Amino acid sequence: MGIFNRNKTTDGQKDLPQTKGFRLFSFLKGGGLSEEFYGQLEDLMVEGDAGVKTAVEVCEELRRRVKAGKTEDEAAARRLLREILRESLITGGGDLEDGRLNVGLILGVNGVGKTTTVAKMAHFYGKQIGNDRIVLAAGDTFRAAAAEQLERHGERLGVRLVRHEAGSDPGAVIYDAVESAKARKAALILADTAGRMHTKSHLVEELKKISKILESKGGDYRLRKFLVLDATTGQNSVSQAEVFNDAVGVDAVILTKTDSLSKGGNLFAICRRFGLPIAFTGTGERLDDFHPFDAELFLDRFLGE
Ligand SMILES: Nc1nc2c(ncn2[C@@H]2O[C@H](COP(=O)(O)OP(=O)(O)OP(=O)(O)O)[C@@H](O)[C@H]2O)c(=O)[nH]1
Ligand SMILES: [Mg+2]
Missing domain, CATH: 1.20.120.140 (SRP54, nucleotide-binding domain)
Known part of the structure; x- marks a missing residue:
């Protein structure tokens, strides 16, 4: 399993097979x-x-x-x-602000694990604030099955989901989720978005629009943009971070699939070049396979100590 996990039962990280990391x-x-x-x-x-x-x-x-x-x-x-x-290495960026509506916008290219991460985050934060204070927004209106995928997660977790018809405006879905969350005094919205290749500028433009809609309501809530990166993509993830950060200003990175083969040196570049913190790591496909990033543990694996 991943280079970022201990082979110990600490803070819920259970029975992970020992990994060698890059060493x-x-x-x-x-x-x-x-x-x-x-x-x-x-x-x-x-x-x-x-x-x-x-x-x-x-x-x-x-x-x-x-x-x-x-x-x-x-x-x-x-x-x-x-x-x-x-x-x-910079860590953190995943804390909720008390007494205010927090909105987490989950961004990234196709297939990196955005939708799974939204569900994992709901599970993670639900333990802190209660699942009934979370609203999921199906902001991936592009792929037909995306909202259903999120709906299944929502049902499993007992978390409310706001969705519109396929093809509708993702900004409107997220806006609706904000209204719904306010009405219910929810503390957190987690918004999925469609995967977009960082090389396709019109998709990145669309993202800018969503981001602008949300930012125009500033003061009302605290918006955090999380960029999901697949740990196995190495240096490619650095250019993804650059494009997304330039386009909308990323607040923190979530690194998924650290249970697959990955070396991890890209994190140094991402933190040093863009000043972005690594908030969480995804360590498998289950909801529990999600942890705050642990820099010392990561260094143990990267260096082989
Ligand atoms: N091993 C492993 N698999 C993961 C992890 N996170 C997500 N996956 C898997 O990666 C695949 C893609 O996950 P999704 O959450 O659908 O990815 P996405 O970014 O929403 O994909 P698109 O919506 O198509 O852009 C699924 O098979 C997930 O189970 C992880 O941390 N470890
Ligand atoms: Mg998805």
């Missing part, structure tokens, strides 16, 4: 802090999906800190590397 340190040949050490490290960071820019920056920073620390010790350099990588 960068296990590939580093020992022998001191030579040019070869830094060269290897840079290559391994790229191999681990961090991208060339981030790999180079991290290695440069490591050289600086090694020099400043006046150390010749490889073990100390490994500790400094972990420190740099830890400082690169």
Whole structure:
């Protein structure tokens, strides 16, 4: 299973088979802090999906800190590397604001796990505030089966769903969900959206429109835009983050499918380049396979410690 899970029964993460993760340190040949050490490290960071820019920056920073620390010790350099990588990661962004209506807009390209994530989030937040204080909005009006998929989740969870006919305006669905939530004094709306390729500009334009409709009602509620990224897509997820963030301003990332093969170095690039926090990880297909992102745990797996 995923590189982000402990093989322990902690905070509800049950019986996950042990994973090896990327284990960068296990590939580093020992022998001191030579040019070869830094060269290897840079290559391994790229191999681990961090991208060339981030790999180079991290290695440069490591050289600086090694020099400043006046150390010749490889073990100390490994500790400094972990420190740099830890400082690169941003966590959080998933907290609800008390006493106010929270609206979570769930965005992402096709098939990354948006609809499943909406259901997982309802399950997760339902434990905090009660399922009856959550409203789901079927904002994917593009794919015929999407609203039904969400409806099944809603029925299972006992969470109210607002949906319109297929082909209708997604902005109107979400707007209706807001009215419905206000009338019922709900605390949270989770809005699904249609998957759109980040390369198709008209779809991204449509998203801008939805976002604008919601933002025009600002003050009434607290809007959070969550970008769902599939952990297995590596560097591609970095360009997805760039396009969505430029188009609508993303608030936090949710990384799905971390139970599948993924290296995870893309997270360093996403946090460092866009300043986006990683709020949650999806670790399987069940509703319970969803957890707040744990940076230390992620580093354990990425580095192999
Ligand atoms: N293994 C695994 N599978 C997941 C995870 N999250 C979602 N999936 C699976 O990924 C597939 C796609 O999930 P959806 O939630 O329908 O994805 P989507 O982004 O809504 O897809 P579109 O609406 O078509 O754009 C489903 O088979 C899910 O069960 C995860 O964390 N781990
Ligand atoms: Mg969907």
